[in-house]
Amino acid sequence: xxxxxSYVLKQRMAGRKQYxxxxxxxxxxxxxxxxxxxxxxxxxxxxxKMNLSPEECFRAVDECGAPTVSIPGGEPLMHPEIDKIxxxxxxxxxxxxxxxxxxxLKEKLHLFKPSQYLSFSVHVDGQKEHHDFSVCxxxxxxxxxxxxREAVKRGFRVTTNTTLFDGTDPNSVRAFFDEMMTxxxxxxxxxxxxxxxxxxxxxxxxxxARTRKLFRAILSNRKSNWQFNMSPLFLEFLMGKRNYACxxxxxxxxxxxxxxxxxxxxxxxxxxxxxxxxxxxxxxxYGTESGNPKCANCxxxxxxxxxxxxxxxxxxxxxxxxxxxTLFSQYPDxxxxxxxxxxxxxxxxxxxxxxxxxxxxxxxxxKPELAKR
Numbered sequence: 115x116x117x118x119x120s121y122v123l124k125q126r127m128a129g130r131k132q133y134x135x136x137x138x139x140x141x142x143x144x145x146x147x148x149x150x151x152x153x154x155x156x157x158x159x160x161x162x163k164m165n166l167s168p169e170e171c172f173r174a175v176d177e178c179g180a181p182t183v184s185i186p187g188g189e190p191l192m193h194p195e196i197d198k199i200x201x202x203x204x205x206x207x208x209x210x211x212x213x214x215x216x217x218x219l220k221e222k223l224h225l226f227k228p229s230q231y232l233s234f235s236v237h238v239d240g241q242k243e244h245h246d247f248s249v250c251x252x253x254x255x256x257x258x259x260x261x262x263r264e265a266v267k268r269g270f271r272v273t274t275n276t277t278l279f280d281g282t283d284p285n286s287v288r289a290f291f292d293e294m295m296t297x298x299x300x301x302x303x304x305x306x307x308x309x310x311x312x313x314x315x316x317x318x319x320x321x322x323a324r325t326r327k328l329f330r331a332i333l334s335n336r337k338s339n340w341q342f343n344m345s346p347l348f349l350e351f352l353m354g355k356r357n358y359a360c361x362x363x364x365x366x367x368x369x370x371x372x373x374x375x376x377x378x379x380x381x382x383x384x385x386x387x388x389x390x391x392x393x394x395x396x397x398x399x400y401g402t403e404s405g406n407p408k409c410a411n412c413x414x415x416x417x418x419x420x421x422x423x424x425x426x427x428x429x430x431x432x433x434x435x436x437x438x439x440t441l442f443s444q445y446p447d448x449x450x451x452x453x454x455x456x457x458x459x460x461x462x463x464x465x466x467x468x469x470x471x472x473x474x475x476x477x478x479x480x481k482p483e484l485a486k487r
Contacts (some may be wrong), residue, residue: 134180140369141166164370174368177388191218197225211235219261234269266298283330292331301343326354335448347422347437360401364420
C-alpha cells in the first residue's frame with residue numbers, strides 16, 4: 115500500500131494524468147483448462163505455442179514502470195522459464211501477482227522462493243460446484259485448495275481471484291469467503307465476468323444492474339475477518355454506491371503480440387512500445403461513458419480499480435471515503451440481507467457447453483504426449 119501510495123503521489127507531483135498502476139504481463143496464452151467464460155485460449159495452435167522470453171518481460175516491465183505486475187495467461191506455470199521471470203521481477207522489487215488455476219502449483223512450488231514481492235493469485239470461482247462449473251473441470255476445486263494449503267504451508271503469500279457470473283448464489287459466495295479465510299489466504303479479489311467475444315459461454319455474463327445487485331447482496335453485512343485485496347472504493351463501485359469512469363490505461367497489457375490496445379479486455383490493435391501505446395490510443399473511445407458497445411456492461415477491476423485509486427489520492431472526498439470504508443467495513447444493509455433470501459436459479463451449463471467441453475477434453479487426450487501416458 116505504501117509503495118502504491120508513494121508511486122501515485124510522485125506521478126501527481128510530476129503532473130502526469132495518465133499513468134499505469136499495474137502491468138498485466140501475459141507471457142503465454144496456453145492453458146491446461148478450457149473455461150467457458152474465457153476468451154484467452156481460443157487462439158490457433160501456433161499462437162498457443164508462443165512464449166515471451168524473460169528478457170522481453172523485463173523490457174516491458176522497465177518500459178511501463180508500474181510498481182505492480184500481474185502475470186495472467188493462459189496458465190503462467192506452464193511457461194518453461196516462469197521461475198526466471200519471477201526471479202528477475204523480484205530483483206527489480208516489483209510486487210508480483212502470479213495468477214494460476216493451481217493445477218500445477220504443488221509440483222512447481224520448488225521453483226520459487228517465498229518473498230514479500232511474490233503472491234500466488236489462485237483462480238477460485240467460489241465453492242466447489244460453482245468453481246468446477248466455471249472452469250469446466252470436475253475436481254478442479256479440490257486441486258486448487260490443495261495448492262493453496264501447500265503454498266501457505268511453505269510460507270508463500272497467497273491471494274485468490276474470483277470471477278462472478280449471472281446465476282451466482284450470493285450465500286455460497288459468502289460461505290466461500292469463510293473457507294478462504296480459514297485456509298490462510300491474505301486477501302480476496304473479486305470481479306464480474308467480462309463478455310469476451312470469443313468465450314464459448316455468452317449466456318452468463320452480468321449486466322451492470324445485475325452486477326450491482328449481486329455485489330450489494332454479497333458485500334453488505336460483512337464479517338469482520340473477510341480480507342479483500344482491492345481498493346475499498348472499487349468494492350463500493352461494484353455495490354452501486356459510487357459511479358466511476360473507466361481508466362483503460364491504468365492496467366496496460368503486454369503479451370506475445372506487443373502492447374495491447376486499449377486494455378486487457380479489448381484487442382483493437384497493438385503498439386511496439388509502451389510510449390506508443392499511450393500516445394497512439396484513442397482513449398476517449400473506451401469506457402461506458404464513451405458509448406462504445408463493447409464497454410457497455412464492463413465493471414471489471416482492470417478498468418475501474420485504477421479510477422478508484424486515483425480518486426483516493428487526488429480528491430478529499432475519495433480519501434475520506436477510503437478512510438471510512440476501512441474503519442467501517444461491515445456495511446449494514448437490511449435490504450441486502452433480504453436479497454440473500456431470494457431464490458437463485460440453479461447453475462446449469464447452457465445448451466452445447468457440455469458438448470463443447472467434452473470435445474475439448476477428448477482433443478486434449480488425443481494428443482500424442484498424453485496418449486503415451
